[in-house]
Amino acid sequence: MxxxxxxxxxxxxxxxxxxxxxxxxxxxxxxxxxxxxxxxxxxxxxxxxxxxxxxxxxxxxxxxxxxxxxxxxxxxxxxxxxxxxxxxxxxxxxxxxxxxxxxxxxxxxxxxxxxxxxxxxxxxxxxxxxxxxxxxxxxxxxxxxxxxxxxxxxxxxxxxxxxLPFRSLREGLAEVVKAAVIVGGDLFESLEILAAHPFSRWPWLELVAAAIDVKAAIVERDPLEEGERALLNLGHTFGHAYERASGYRITHGAAVALGLRAAGLLAQRVTHFSKRDHLRVLALLALLEMPLRTSIEAGDALAAMALDKKRLRGRLRFVLPRAIGDVRYDCEAPRAAVLEVLGLMRRVPADRG
Ligand SMILES: NC(=O)c1ccc[n+]([C@@H]2O[C@H](COP(=O)([O-])OP(=O)(O)OC[C@H]3O[C@@H](n4cnc5c(N)ncnc54)[C@H](O)[C@@H]3O)[C@@H](O)[C@H]2O)c1
Ligand SMILES: [Zn+2]
Known part of the structure; x- marks a missing residue:
């Protein structure tokens, strides 16, 4: 096919x-x-x-x-x-x-x-x-x-x-999970099912085609990143900060996984993202053996975030989910909430996610 x-x-x-x-x-x-x-x-x-x-x-x-x-x-x-x-x-x-x-x-x-x-x-x-x-x-x-x-x-x-080496496959998987959170529906559900099976059994062709279509549909509507294309940065504002603060010891894929958890935590405080959806994302990341916590200090991550080139007029903007399959760009978040999230990221997910 x-x-x-x-x-x-x-x-x-x-x-x-x-x-x-x-x-x-x-x-x-x-x-x-x-x-x-x-x-x-x-x-x-x-x-x-x-x-x-x-x-x-x-x-x-x-x-x-x-x-x-x-x-x-x-x-x-x-x-x-x-x-x-x-x-x-x-x-x-x-x-x-x-x-x-x-x-x-x-x-x-x-x-x-x-x-x-x-x-x-x-x-x-x-x-x-x-x-x-x-x-x-x-x-x-x-x-x-x-x-x-x-x-x-x-x-x-x-x-x-x-x-492809396993670590390289995982780099790409983080972006596939990101696409699945953006679009929700079948793509997210099939990943939840597939996550329990070895990669050798995954229907890669269908999965790759579905993930491509998520990106292509967004780029089709906003080719020059003037608006909606920012959705593809879900998990990346936090992720880039962790990459940078770790001196790039944390790989991009691992950083995106951390960023997806951090975005979910912040979204619960800003966009009323439900704990249920947040825990679904965490469970998927955990099954795919992605990292969920980091030892990077909150202050160091915040400093690295303030350098992010996607910063708008000095304020921090985030791409945050309202639900799996409903993601918003241009969300502003209070600095205190961001710091709280960065602090939680140093702990294993508890019942607050
Ligand atoms: N332009 C964009 O929109 C965009 C988006 C995402 C990422 N990127 C860029 O992509 C780069 C990361 O891509 P990547 O992870 O593919 O890195 P990569 O091209 O370095 O490939 C990862 C590793 O896998 C090896 N490799 C590639 N295909 C292989 C195969 N079939 N079998 C065995 N080994 C194989 C490569 O030699 C390399 O060692 C970054 O530089 C990033 O900035 C660009
Ligand atoms: Zn990326």
């Missing part, structure tokens, strides 16, 4: 093996293409398979610390050495770092060449490759140099999840 999502004006194909759809899409656009991939062996091997017929196939050593302007320049130079022209299609293969870096390179090279991304990590499939944001990090902060630029197509190669 293949699922094709057309909401964003370019195809997002979800398939166990995307090679045929990709080949057809390349052919429909004129044929000449180069492949850029993450040098991770399983990814590079897939890239060689999707790259048969490419005029070049370049493997680049990636990783979070290499999402830099220096890597961007190296990729642009490499593209130039292949003789790529304005009409040459760039096919990027890899996770979220590849999506951000190769997507940005293709936006800049020759003032923009068509870009297809073959997503190989869960984060790339449900988040990074969807919605047109591309970026590299600067010394001053993550994702500070980038642009909005739609790809010509996204291909979620679900079979790639088999070689």
């Amino acid at each position: 293949n699922v094709q999502n057309e909401r964003l004006g370019y195809p997002i194909v979800v398939a166990r093996d995307v090679r045929r759809s990709l080949r057809d899409a390349i052919r429909a656009r004129g044929g000449r293409f180069v492949v850029l991939c993450d040098a991770q062996p399983a990814v590079a091997s897939l890239a060689r398979r999707v790259g048969s017929g490419a005029s070049a196939c370049l493997a680049v050593a990636l990783g979070e610390r290499r999402k830099t302007l220096a890597s961007l320049e190296a990729v642009l130079d490499a593209l130039a050495r292949t003789g790529a022209e304005r009409s040459t299609i760039v096919v990027g293969v890899g996770g979220g770092v590849a999506a951000d870096l190769f997507g940005l390179a293709s936006a800049l090279y020759a003032r923009g060449v068509p870009y297809f991304h073959v997503a190989t990590s869960l984060v790339a499939m449900v988040d990074a490759a969807i919605g047109g944001k591309t970026a590299v990090d600067l010394a001053a902060g993550k994702n500070l140099a980038g642009t909005f630029r739609n790809p010509a197509g996204v291909f979620a190669h679900v079979d790639a999840l088999r070689t």
